[in-house]
Amino acid sequence: MRRKKPGKVCKMETAPKPHKADKPLIIPIFIMNGGCPQHCIFCNQKIAAGNFTHEITKNVLDGEVASYLFWNKDKLGGVEIAFYGGSFTGLTPDYQKRLLSWADIYIQKGQVDSIRISTRPDYLDDDQLIFLHRYGVRTVELGAQSFNDEVLRFAGRGHNAQATVKAIKLLKAHGFRTGLHLMAGLPRDTRESFMETLARTVELQPDTARIHPVLVFQDTPLADEFREGRYQPLGLDESVEWCRLAWEKLTPAGIRIIRFGLQTTPEMNQEGAVLAGPFHPSFGSLVHSAIFYSATLKSLGNLPKHVRKLHFQIAERDLSNFRGFNNSNIDAIKKLYPDAQIIIDSHRDGLTGHLWMTTESEESISIDIPGLM
Numbered sequence: 001m002r003r004k005k006p007g008k009v010c011k012m013e014t015a016p017k018p019h020k021a022d023k024p025l026i027i028p029i030f031i032m033n034g035g036c037p038q039h040c041i042f043c044n045q046k047i048a049a050g051n052f053t054h055e056i057t058k059n060v061l062d063g064e065v066a067s068y069l070f071w072n073k074d075k076l077g078g079v080e081i082a083f084y085g086g087s088f089t090g091l092t093p094d095y096q097k098r099l100l101s102w103a104d105i106y107i108q109k110g111q112v113d114s115i116r117i118s119t120r121p122d123y124l125d126d127d128q129l130i131f132l133h134r135y136g137v138r139t140v141e142l143g144a145q146s147f148n149d150e151v152l153r154f155a156g157r158g159h160n161a162q163a164t165v166k167a168i169k170l171l172k173a174h175g176f177r178t179g180l181h182l183m184a185g186l187p188r189d190t191r192e193s194f195m196e197t198l199a200r201t202v203e204l205q206p207d208t209a210r211i212h213p214v215l216v217f218q219d220t221p222l223a224d225e226f227r228e229g230r231y232q233p234l235g236l237d238e239s240v241e242w243c244r245l246a247w248e249k250l251t252p253a254g255i256r257i258i259r260f261g262l263q264t265t266p267e268m269n270q271e272g273a274v275l276a277g278p279f280h281p282s283f284g285s286l287v288h289s290a291i292f293y294s295a296t297l298k299s300l301g302n303l304p305k306h307v308r309k310l311h312f313q314i315a316e317r318d319l320s321n322f323r324g325f326n327n328s329n330i331d332a333i334k335k336l337y338p339d340a341q342i343i344i345d346s347h348r349d350g351l352t353g354h355l356w357m358t359t360e361s362e363e364s365i366s367i368d369i370p371g372l373m
Contacts, residue, residue, distance in 0.1 A: 024078035024113065027068040029061055029099075031083055031355040033092025035119070041156045041187070041225070044217035047273050049085045050265040061102050066073065069111060078113040080139065081106065087143070088117040089128050100135035107136045114138035118181065121167035122159040140171050141179035141210070147200040148193045151186050156221070161200070168204045179208040179258070184242045185234035185277075186214055187225065194242055200248040210259045211246050213239035215268075215277035226276055236286075239278035244290040251371030260284040288321040291369060292355075293329045296322075298363045305336070309360040311343040315350030318372070322355065 029051040033039075053060060065081060072079075081103040088096065106112035116139035117132070124140075132140070146152055147161040164180070171178050180201060184194055201209060214233050216226045225231035234242065243260050250257055261283030268274055280286060301312075310333070314322050323330050323344075330342060353372025357365045 024073050024080045026116070027065055027067065027081045029056060029064055029081060030085035031056060031088065031091065031099075033086045034095075034333045035087035035123070037087075037090065037120075038066075038156055038158050039221070041154070041221040042183070042214055042217070044220050045085050047217045047265065047267045048262055050267055052085070058097060058102050061099070065103075065106060065112070065130075070311070078216050079111065080114050080116050081112055081125070082116045082118070084118050085124055085238045086118075086298075087120040089119040089123040091131075093131075096131075097100065097135070100132075100137065104136045116179075117142065118179075119145060119186075120159060121164040122336065124167050124170055126170070126174075129170065129176065133174065133176070137176070139177040139179065141181060141208075142171075142206075144180045146186060146189060146193070147197040148189065151188045151193065154188050155186050165200075165204065168206060177208075178206040179210065179294055180204075180206045182209055182211045182246075184211060184213045184239060187222070187231050195245065195249075198246055201250060201255065202253045204256060205253070208256045208258045209246075209250055211243055211257060212260075212262055213243065213278045213283075215262065215279055216275040218272055218275055223275055233277040236278040236280060240283075240286050240290050243287040247287065247291050247371065248294070256371060260287045282325070284322060286325055288372075289324040289329060292318070292322045293324060293332065295367050295369050296329070296355065296357075299355075299367045300308060300333075300336070302361065303337075303363075305339075307337055307340050307359050309343065309358075310337060310340045311345070311358045313345045313347065313356040315352050315354065316346040317352055318350070318355075319344070319346040 006264055028068075030045065030052040032049060032052050032054050033043070034054070061081075069079070083099060091099075100115060103112070105113050107114065115135070115137045118141040121142045121144060142164055143157075144161075144164040145155060145157060147164065149160045152160060158249075168178055168180075182197060182201065214222070216222050216231075216233055222231060226233070247257060261278075261280070262268075264281050268279065292342045312322070324332075330344075334340070336341060353369040354367075355367040357367070
């Protein structure tokens with residue numbers, strides 16, 4: 001009987017394991033640019049968010065909450081009502097109180113755990129945060145977009161990067177969980193400035209991040225820039241690569257990326273709605289496939305090209321991302337190891353983000369990808 005060779009672990013620095021509240025069911029209520037003092041160059045909420053009314057009534061909110069609770073009644077994680085699509089703290093105090101009071105009813109009933117909002121980084125102060133906490137808000141996501149002041153200025157954000165730094169520190173001082181919205185490929189943005197934005201994000205240590213490559217929507221100032229040849233969005237492959245780099249930068253630092261790309265709405269699929277940009281209905285899957293392929297390549301780096309067998313074992317839920325879109329990852333591995341028989345076993349109870357590989361000589365390699373476990 002041959003002695004099995006000792007295994008090699010290819011393990012990226014592991015982030016802290018998330019608790020229950022890290023993966024809640026989020027019930028989105030879009031306030032459709034409510035509270036926004038100006039119009040950002042890229043924004044068209046009617047396309048990005050879908051068919052929400054500009055004035056949220058109690059019937060609208062109750063209908064959305066009831067629908068999400070019904071279809072997700074077996075979900076084990078927490079539940080949050082989220083007010084997205086504008087600057088919540090820019091709404092009138094009466095409107096804020098009305099919306100939060102309606103949402104708080106579900107907290108009192110035990111059907112919802114807490115509320116989250118999104119807002120501008122320059123629209124927060126101590127009194128505002130005391131008010132939000134009183135009404136059940138526990139998470140605040142900030143529309144940071146970038147940490148490059150020239151990028152922010154050209155995008156029409158109306159605040160600088162320092163405003164985001166101050167807001168994160170203030171939110172943490174008041175005990176809120178924090179999230180940052182970042183955009184990849186804004187006008188004047190470069191790969192280098194995007195990497196600087198990621199580095200600043202790591203320094204601030206928000207709990208979560210969302211990363212959206214820029215899409216050019218009709219009826220926006222950015223659409224005019226594009227038509228007149230002054231702006232060119234990222235291509236699909238380039239945007240996937242930027243997002244993969246974001247994953248490799250943020251997740252080892254304990255920052256969970258909760259979304260890549262915008263949620264596809266029916267309005268996005270209408271002809272002419274998206275003029276340009278890396279629009280793909282499964283954009284997040286493309287990024288996760290790129291993450292798996294990059295990690296797999298690093299683990300295979302020292303194997304000889306004439307290896308005869310590569311036997312991979314992986315969690316069932318990771319299988320499609322490991323294989324890649326249209327089996328692209330496996331095809332690429334076959335080109336690198338043309339003599340190898342590739343065997344893939346998936347396991348229903350396998351550990352998410354863990355990949356185990358053995359060769360014909362019984363050499364083994366273990367890969368852990370942080371942020372997926």
